[in-house]
Amino acid sequence: MNLESIVHICLAGLSTGMFIWLVASGLTLIFGVLGVLNFAHGSFYMLGAYCCFSALSLMGENFWLGLIIGPLIVCAVGFIVERFFLRYVYHLELPYQLLLTFAFVLLFDDLVKIVWGAGSLGSPTVPGLSGSVPILGRNFPTYNLFIIIIGPIVALGLWGLIEKTWWGRIIRAASSDREMASAIGVKVPSLFTAVFVFGTWLGAMGGGLAVPYVGLLTPGMGEAIIIEAFVVAVIGGLGSLKGAFLGALIIGLLSSFGTRYIPTFDMFLTFILMAVILLWRPQGFFGEAS
Amino acid sequence: MQAKWNLLLLGLFIAILILIGLLAGRFTVYLTSRVMILSIFALGYNLLLGRTGLLSFGHAAFYAAGAYGLGLFSLHVNPHPLAGIAVGVAFACLLALVIGFFCVRHTEIYFAMLTLAFGMMVFSLIWNLRDITGGDDGLVGIPRAPISLGIFSIPINKPQYFYFLIVAFLMLSIVLIHRIRHSPFGLVLSGIRENDKRVEFAGVSLKNYRLGAFIISGTFAGLAGALGTLLERNANPFGAHWSHSAEPVLVSLIGGIQTFSGPIVGSAIFIILREIIERFTQNWMLWFAIILLLIIMGFRGGVVGGLSSLSAKLFSHRRTVDGLPKKNEHRK
Numbered sequence: 237m238n239l240e241s242i243v244h245i246c247l248a249g250l251s252t253g254m255f256i257w258l259v260a261s262g263l264t265l266i267f268g269v270l271g272v273l274n275f276a277h278g279s280f281y282m283l284g285a286y287c288c289f290s291a292l293s294l295m296g297e298n299f300w301l302g303l304i305i306g307p308l309i310v311c312a313v314g315f316i317v318e319r320f321f322l323r324y325v326y327h328l329e330l331p332y333q334l335l336l337t338f339a340f341v342l343l344f345d346d347l348v349k350i351v352w353g354a355g356s357l358g359s360p361t362v363p364g365l366s367g368s369v370p371i372l373g374r375n376f377p378t379y380n381l382f383i384i385i386i387g388p389i390v391a392l393g394l395w396g397l398i399e400k401t402w403w404g405r406i407i408r409a410a411s412s413d414r415e416m417a418s419a420i421g422v423k424v425p426s427l428f429t430a431v432f433v434f435g436t437w438l439g440a441m442g443g444g445l446a447v448p449y450v451g452l453l454t455p456g457m458g459e460a461i462i463i464e465a466f467v468v469a470v471i472g473g474l475g476s477l478k479g480a481f482l483g484a485l486i487i488g489l490l491s492s493f494g495t496r497y498i499p500t501f502d503m504f505l506t507f508i509l510m511a512v513i514l515l516w517r518p519q520g521f522f523g524e525a526s
Numbered sequence: 527m528q529a530k531w532n533l534l535l536l537g538l539f540i541a542i543l544i545l546i547g548l549l550a551g552r553f554t555v556y557l558t559s560r561v562m563i564l565s566i567f568a569l570g571y572n573l574l575l576g577r578t579g580l581l582s583f584g585h586a587a588f589y590a591a592g593a594y595g596l597g598l599f600s601l602h603v604n605p606h607p608l609a610g611i612a613v614g615v616a617f618a619c620l621l622a623l624v625i626g627f628f629c630v631r632h633t634e635i636y637f638a639m640l641t642l643a644f645g646m647m648v649f650s651l652i653w654n655l656r657d658i659t660g661g662d663d664g665l666v667g668i669p670r671a672p673i674s675l676g677i678f679s680i681p682i683n684k685p686q687y688f689y690f691l692i693v694a695f696l697m698l699s700i701v702l703i704h705r706i707r708h709s710p711f712g713l714v715l716s717g718i719r720e721n722d723k724r725v726e727f728a729g730v731s732l733k734n735y736r737l738g739a740f741i742i743s744g745t746f747a748g749l750a751g752a753l754g755t756l757l758e759r760n761a762n763p764f765g766a767h768w769s770h771s772a773e774p775v776l777v778s779l780i781g782g783i784q785t786f787s788g789p790i791v792g793s794a795i796f797i798i799l800r801e802i803i804e805r806f807t808q809n810w811m812l813w814f815a816i817i818l819l820l821i822i823m824g825f826r827g828g829v830v831g832g833l834s835s836l837s838a839k840l841f842s843h844r845r846t847v848d849g850l851p852k853k854n855e856h857r858k
Binding site: 273321324325328329330331332334335336338339340342343345346347349350354459463466467470474499500501502503504507508510511514515518 | 575579581628631632634635636638639640642643644646647650651653654655768769772775776779783808809810811812814815816818819822823826
C-alpha cells in the first residue's frame with residue numbers, strides 16, 4: 237500500500253460521499269421541516285436524471301441548460317405530490333406517511349418505464365469535464381473532481397439559506413414548533429409545500445448531476461440511492477443537514493476503502509454503522525440528547 | 527351473533543380452499559399456495575403492525591432466515607420437509623430474538639430505520655457469502671422429499687399434496703394468531719397501541735411486550751419463508767431485501783390493518799389482481815400504486831374494515847327500523 241493509492245481511494249470516497257450528499261440534503265431538509273421520511277426522494281432523483289437527459293437532448297446537447305430545465309419539471313411533480321397527497325397524511329400515523337411515499341416510488345418507476353423505456357440510456361459527455369486529470373501519477377476523472385467541489389458549495393449555500401436569511405429563520409421556526417409558527421402568522425401549509433418543492437429540486441439536481449457520473453440511466457436507479465441516502469441521513473441524525481454532510485463523507489470513505497480491502501463485508505459495514513449510531517446516538521453527531 | 531358469522535365465514539373459507547385443492551388446475555393451485563404463504567407472512571407481520579403500531583422494514587430477513595434455514599438443512603443435513611421447516615422456523619425465531627432485542631429500544635421512525643439496517647445486514651451477508659448461500663444465484667435444487675411419518679409417507683412432490691400441507695400450516699397459523707391476539711398478552715399489545723404511556727404506568731414493561739410481538743411475527747415470517755422455498759424449490763437472496771418487507775405491510779393495508787382477516791383478504795387481492803393486471807399490461811406497479819394511493823387517501827380501513835363498517839351501518843339501520851332506541855346500542 238502506498239501513498240498514491242491511498243490518496244486515490246480517498247478521492248474516490250470523497251466523490252461518492254459528495255454525490256450521496258447531493259441526494260441526502262433534500263431528504264434531510266424535508267424530514268427536518270416536515271417530519272416525513274420521503275421514500276419518493278429517490279424517485280425525484282431518478283426523474284431528475286431522466287428529465288435532464290431529455291432536456292439536454294432537446295436543447296442541442298447542452299448539459300448546463302438541461303441541468304437548469306430538468307429539475308424544474310421535477311419540481312412541478314413534487315408540488316403535486318405535496319399539495320394533493322402528502323398534505324393530507326401529516327396528521328396520520330407513521331406507516332401511512334411512509335407507505336404513501338412508497339406508493340409514489342412504485343408509480344414513478346413504472347412511469348419512467350412508460351415514458352423512457354425499460355432499458356438503460358447511455359450518458360452524455362460534459363464539455364470541458366469529460367477527461368481526466370493526473371494526480372500523483374494516476375488519472376482521476378475530472379467530472380468526479382467537479383462533484384467533490386460542488387458538494388461543499390451546495391452545503392455552504394444551504395447553510396447560508398437556513399442560518400442567514402429571513403426565509404431560513406421562518407423555516408427553522410416552523411420546524412421547531414409548527415403551532416407557534418402559525419400563531420405568529422407563518423402560513424405553515426404553504427411553507428411546507430415550498431420546502432418540499434425545494435427539497436425535490438435538490439434531489440432532482442442530484443439526479444441531473446448523476447447523469448454523467450453513474451454513466452447509465454436505469455428505471456430502478458432511485459431505489460438504490462434512497463437507501464444510501466437514508467443511511468447517511470440517519471448517521472448524521474435525522475433532520476440535521478450538518479450531520480448529513482458529515483455522514484455522507486464517512487459513508488463515501490468507508491465504502492471506497494471497504495470495496496478496496498474487504499469487498500465481502502463492505503455493505504455489511506455500512507449498515508452496522510447505521511445500527512450502532514441509531515442505538516448509541518439516535519440524534520446523530522450534532523443533535524442534542526432529548 | 528358476530529362470532530357465529532365469523533365461524534361461518536371461516537368454514538366457507540376452508541371449504542373453498544379444499545375445493546380448490548381437489549378440483550382446480552395446476553396454475554390455480556400454485557397461485558392459491560402463494561396466496562396462503564403470503565397470508566401467513568402478513569398475518570404474523572400484522573400482529574406487530576396492527577397490534578403495537580410498529581412498522582418494520584426488516585421482516586424480509588426473517589423470511590429469508592426461514593428460507594435459507596430450510597434450504598441449507600435439506601441440502602446438507604436431511605431432506606425431510608417437516609424437519610427443514612422446523613429448522614427454518616427456529617432459525618427465524620432466534621434471529622428475531624437477537625435483532626428484536628436491539629430494535630425494540632426505539633419506536634416510530636427510529637424503529638423502522640433500525641429494522642431496515644439489521645434487515646439489510648442480513649441481506650448483505652446472504653448476497654456476499656457466496657460459499658454458503660450461493661450469493662446472487664441463491665440456493666437452487668432444494669428437494670421436496672416425501673414426508674415420512676413412521677409407516678406411511680406423503681409424497682408432497684405432487685402439487686396437490688403440498689397444497690394441503692400449506693392449508694394445514696395456514697390453519698395452524700390462524701388458530702395460533704387468533705389465540706395470541708385474544709390472550710392477556712395480545713390484549714396488552716392492543717393497549718400499547720392505544721396508549722403506551724398508560725400501559726407503562728400500569729407496571730407493564732413495554733419493551734418486553736414489543737419484543738414478544740416482534741419475535742412471534744418474525745417466527746411466522748420464517749414459516750412463510752420455509753414454505754415459500756419448498757414451493758419454488760429455491761431460496762432467492764431478494765427474499766431478504768428490504769423491499770420484500772414492504773409486501774406484508776401493503777397487503778395488510780389493502781385488507782385492513784385493524785382487522786384479523788385483513789392480511790388474508792389483502793394477500794388474495796394482491797396476488798390475484800397482479801395476475802389479472804399483468805395479462806393486460808406490463809405496468810402492474812403503476813396500477814398497484816394507484817390502488818395504494820386510493821386506500822391511503824380515502825379508505826384507510828382497507829377492504830375488510832370497509833365492509834364490516836358497511837355491514838355495521840346496515841345492521842344498526844335495521845335496528846332503528848325495529849324501533850329499538852339508539853342509546854341501548856352502547857349499553858349491551
